[in-house]
Amino acid sequence: MVAMNENTNGPTVALVTGANKGIGYEIAAGLGALGWQVGVGARDGQRREEAVRTLRARGVDAFAVPLDVTDDDSATAAAELLAERFGRLDVLVNNAAVTGGMPQAPTGVDPAQVRLVVETNVLGVIRVTNAVLPLLRRSAAPRIVNMSSGVGSLALQSDPDAFTGPTSAAYAPSKTFLNAVTVQYAKELTGTGVLVNLACPGYCDTDLNGHRGTRTPAQGAVIAVRLATLPADGPTGQFFNEDGPLPW
Numbered sequence: 001m002v003a004m005n006e007n008t009n010g011p012t013v014a015l016v017t018g019a020n021k022g023i024g025y026e027i028a029a030g031l032g033a034l035g036w037q038v039g040v041g042a043r044d045g046q047r048r049e050e051a052v053r054t055l056r057a058r059g060v061d062a063f064a065v066p067l068d069v070t071d072d073d074s075a076t077a078a079a080e081l082l083a084e085r086f087g088r089l090d091v092l093v094n095n096a097a098v099t100g101g102m103p104q105a106p107t108g109v110d111p112a113q114v115r116l117v118v119e120t121n122v123l124g125v126i127r128v129t130n131a132v133l134p135l136l137r138r139s140a141a142p143r144i145v146n147m148s149s150g151v152g153s154l155a156l157q158s159d160p161d162a163f164t165g166p167t168s169a170a171y172a173p174s175k176t177f178l179n180a181v182t183v184q185y186a187k188e189l190t191g192t193g194v195l196v197n198l199a200c201p202g203y204c205d206t207d208l209n210g211h212r213g214t215r216t217p218a219q220g221a222v223i224a225v226r227l228a229t230l231p232a233d234g235p236t237g238q239f240f241n242e243d244g245p246l247p248w
């Protein structure tokens, strides 16, 4: 995979959801380092402005995009903001996610917990993607990166030797669901130039896991940046970590 971007109509414009902290923040920084204009999608005004401020201090051409991925109106407003400012979107990184809290073993899980996680991690991706898809279709090199996880791999979940975290009836299955949905997007968008892939960042030190992860958020961002910069003949509907394809 070659890191490149084929847009010729001005700086590449990207939107990263959940970009106020963690891996999303570092994805925004990584895309900004390419000279791109990066929308910091975040639901909390103060956290959003602080992230934009610190990214700009790092030299990133960052701008704020108010965005709660669980809210239809918010997704529509984010698309309108991008349409008014740029008239198109080149890259969407669907990064925002929640675990729903632990424990969430299947026999005791609260259905409300599952609902929140699916609403955010799956429906949130569909909601935001569909809101901005008309803008992506105007790009010369549209790319969608969905942040998944190895814990969403059924092959790894059923391998007793693989580390897939705590037993989970909400978070892990939400990533399996996301993987399946992403394959369907890739099928539907074949031939349109839109490449849509899944990235696993590895086990990173973020709020999501109480900072138990062993990789840095910046390391977690590497595969997302790579998939955001795929050439036209790059893969679509595939699932990667930094080392290559992951099993479904």
Ligand SMILES: NC(=O)c1ccc[n+]([C@@H]2O[C@H](COP(=O)([O-])OP(=O)(O)OC[C@H]3O[C@@H](n4cnc5c(N)ncnc54)[C@H](OP(=O)(O)O)[C@@H]3O)[C@@H](O)[C@H]2O)c1
Pocket: 017, 018, 019, 020, 021, 022, 023, 024, 041, 042, 043, 044, 047, 067, 068, 069, 070, 094, 095, 096, 097, 098, 120, 147, 148, 149, 150, 200, 201, 202, 203, 204, 205, 206, 207, 208, 209, 213
């Ligand atoms: N960390 C890991 O080890 C790991 C491993 C595999 C995959 N991943 C995936 O990598 C991505 C980033 O995870 P992370 O570790 O960086 O998590 P994180 O530090 O907890 O950050 C999650 C981000 O998502 C945002 N978010 C949550 N719900 C939202 C909503 N309804 N609308 C808008 N934004 C929302 C959060 O915003 P607030 O600040 O407002 O809550 C935050 O910006 C996720 O998709 C995660 O599943 C992480």
